[in-house]
Amino acid sequence: MRREKKGGIIMSKDSLIKYRTAEERAAAIRGMLNLKNEWLDYVNKREVELGLA
Amino acid sequence: MRLSVDKINQASPYWVVQLDDMLFRFRTENDVTYRIGFYKDSYLAREGVYHFFISNTNDTFAPHDPKVFSVISLVLEEFFSQEEPVMLYICxxxxxxxxxxxxxxxxxxxxYSKRDDLTLHTANIDFDGYIVYTGMILRKDxxxxxxVIASxxxxVKDAPSSIPLEPK
Structure with a gap:
């Protein structure tokens, strides 16, 4: 069951992701390691939107 | 979750500009611009977990500046003053x-003056011959x-070291 509060969904036990295999977990770790690039793209986009780029 | 830049700027040695709910920018006296913030995780949990990132202009080494650490500290403190924050980092x-x-x-x-309220839980993953440092910080309450700790x-356990870091 998802818990809600003002401002959005907050964590519940269902929020935690379970991986069935080591390969799935490895792919997730790889994804995490690439998150910074995703974040940098988002930062650049926000700076352009705000005219700060 | 929206962090308060006003609270950060009450004590920050550099003026911090808010770019989004959890994203900030500041420039140092050495003319280095830093972006700092939190980004929602989607690998450990669907809600409630955030990765912390910081980058400077061109993402390079910058002259040592203790004031930068002060700004980072204030942003982290503001994050951990929120309700149920979980911060993840993977290096x-x-x-x-x-x-x-x-x-x-x-x-x-x-x-951190309130570190007794927090847990720092770290793990090193042997992944494709690299050591990947990871950690999680969350409030004890x-x-x-x-x-979350168990998850x-x-x-991080048994990450297969035979799987390449870069997919082939």
Whole structure:
């Protein structure tokens, strides 16, 4: 069951992701390691939107 | 979750500009611009977990400036003053600065005045011949404290070192 509060969904036990295999977990770790690039793209986009780029 | 730049700027040695709910920017006296913030995780949990990132102009080494650490500390403190915050970090070993990052988080944690309210839980993953430093910081009063820690431990255990870091 998802818990809600003002401002959005907050964590519940269902929020935690379970991986069935080591390969799935490895792919997730790889994804995490690439998150910074995703974040940098988002930062650049926000700076352009705000005219700060 | 929206962090308060006003609270940060009450004590920050540099003026911090808010770009989004959890994203900030500031420029130092050495004319280095930093972006700092939190980004929602989608690998450990669907809600409630955030990765902490910081980058400077061109993402390079900058002159040592203790005021930068002060700004980072204030942003982290503002994050951990929220309800149920969970911060995750994973240090990319591919640019060989992973141990520096890992030490930064530990240094902040050890210097934080309210660290007794928090847990720093770390793990090193042997992944494709690299050591990947990871860690999680959460409040001890998090309602799912045990579950989050267990989930993190499950996530980092037995990472297959034979699987390449870069998919072929």
């Amino acid at each position: 990319d070993p591919r640019d060989h600065r992973e141990s520096i990052r890992s030490r930064l988080y530990e240094r902040w944690f050890n210097s 998090h309602p799912l404290y045990n579950e 993190f431990d499950e996530f």
